[in-house]
Amino acid sequence: MDVAGLRAVVTGPVFVPADEGYAAETATYNLTVVPAPSVVVGAVDAADVRAAVRFAVAGGLPVAVLGAGHGSAVSSAGAVMITTRRLGGISIDVHARTARVEAGVRWAELIEQLAKVGLAALNGSSPTVTVVSYTIGGGLGPFGRKHGYAADHVTALDVVTADGELRRVDAERDPELFWALRGGKGNFGVVVAIEFGLFPIPSFYGGGIFFPGELAGEVLHLFRRWVKDVPEEMSASVGLLHLPPAPFVPEPLRDRLVAHLRITYLGDAAQGERLVAPFRALGAPIIDAVTELPYAAIASVHSDPVDPLPLFERGALLHDLPAEAVDAVLELAGPGAPSPLVLAEIRHLGGALSRPPAVPNAVGNRDETLFNVFLVAAGGPPDAEAMLAYEQRLIDALAPWSTGRRYLNFMFAADSAPQTAVLAWSPEAYPRLREIKRRYDPANVFRINHNIPPAG
CATH class of the missing domain: 3.30.465.10 (Uridine Diphospho-n-acetylenolpyruvylglucosamine Reductase; domain 3)
Incomplete structure (x- = not known):
């Protein structure tokens, strides 16, 4: 490979595995993924991207692209990797x-x-x-x-x-x-x-309510009934979270199972209060942070972690969420379950997500999908087999209500085989x-x- 020639025609940095800075340049959010490209180009503009692609094609090498590294799934060994972090306009x-x-x-x-x-x-x-x-x-x-x-x-x-x-x-x-x-x-x-x-949308009514794990069943069963009648202005999910005893976790939530209701309502705040009232009637929450919020606070709804973590993730799409489906989730991710999961989330879809857009596109599996299930376990490489097997066990338990398809952004390393990847599209x-x-x-x-x- 003519790496010297590549360096001569790009403005950004170029790394090979022996270079200082290679590991930092290829670092991903998901720490279970360790990229191993042959060459890395830190693109600063489109011209750098063009040069990197032409270099790869000339050498018969594939191209990998790395942004934040949340969805890294396929081995980049032997590839030309283009990192995009310097493209910040x-x-x-x-x-x-x-x-x-x-x-x-x-x-x-x-x-x-x-x-x-x-x-x-x-x-x-x-x-x-x-x-x-x-x-x-x-x-x-x-x-x-x-x-x-x-x-x-x-x-x-x-x-x-x-x-x-x-x-x-x-x-x-x-x-x-x-x-x-x-x-x-x-x-x-x-x-x-x-x-x-x-x-x-300068503001919205929303946020998160954290319920103690012993209320998880009541929260999920109410959720499956409640979503049948909510307006399209309401988007919601429930995540069963088992958070670690870590400093970044609020003290009341550490090392315990909680049921986290997340909502965003694009309507009158008073109506939002009325819609959420049945959940508040279930019992005292650990934290109730649902209120009128500025758009700048939208990340607080889910409160996703921002620091890199070693994660094993799986997803599934459901056409229905009957009581039996909720019970299957509770059996494997609820109170008393021997679950390694840090998150088992059920997200309500439908509404505009089920309709074709004004200008058609390739986003697949809209019509019959009403719920997305997202599972996350955390651990190192020795834990991979057991954690993925547990996630698969839960997905299998939900098979009677599954569409058999997947949502592309919630597909990860375990979903990269050709026979699985095809499920992302209709x-x-x-x-x-x-x-x-x-x-x-x-x-x-x-x-x-x-x-x-x-x-x-």
Whole structure:
């Protein structure tokens, strides 16, 4: 490999495994993933991305892209890795209610700027995920039932394809690629910037209520009945959390099971109070932080950890949540269960998340999906087999109500096999995605992901 030649044509740093700085450059949020690319390019602009892609193609190597490293799933051994953290541009058009965001920007940075002008985006629960990676994977967030997926509101993307060209893609230019990029994640190129619509949401009614674990059954059974009648302005989930005795955990929540109700309501606060009242009637919570909040505080709803952790994660989509399904969750993740899980979350979908967007895209599995299940266990490599097996045991217990499909942004290393990766997209969309892949990446250069192989 002509690494010296690569260094000569890029502005950002270039690392090989023997270099000081290689480990820091390839560090991920999920500490169970240890990237091992042959070369790493710390891109500072689109020209660096183009050079890195051309270098990879010339050497017959795959391309891996690393943002924050939340969703790293497939081994990058032998790849050319492009890190995007230096691509930090943000441009907000208040009048048009649009934003242009480069690939290294994390949600915390964009939320801070949007809150200053009274606008909001369809962010996710974690403030440390990159905006671009989250959005091109679909983008399921706390305003989703009202406004749909983040990908539904993308208007343009700047992407470097496998031929090393920088393309501006929208509904008029490369409409097929535009369709595929919004929901196909990293399969079609390196997205260096994205443009999307914003919403006038300066504040909302919401937050989290932490109930003691002994009320977990009552909370979950109320939740399954309650979601049948809530308006689309209400997005909600319940997470059964077993938090460690760590300093970053509030003292009342340490080393105990809690049931965490998370809500965001885009309506009148008084009506929000009435909607939440049945939960407050269950019993005294440990912490009740549901109130009217500024958009700047949106991350407090889920209170996701911001520091890197060793995580094993699985997900599933359900078409229904009857009492038997809740009982299956409680048996394996509720009070008294010998569970290694730090989180078992059930998130209510439906509403705009179940309808096709105004401009169609590749985000799959909308129609019959009403709930997303997300499981997280924490531990080191020796724990992997046991933890993944336990998560699979819970997913198997929910099989009678499963759609059999998956949500791409909640698919991780255990879901990277081809027969599982295909479940991220609808059976109708998948052949179209493969044909677009054949056109733009026939050699499958972008395969360090939940891969869509090219047709033929």
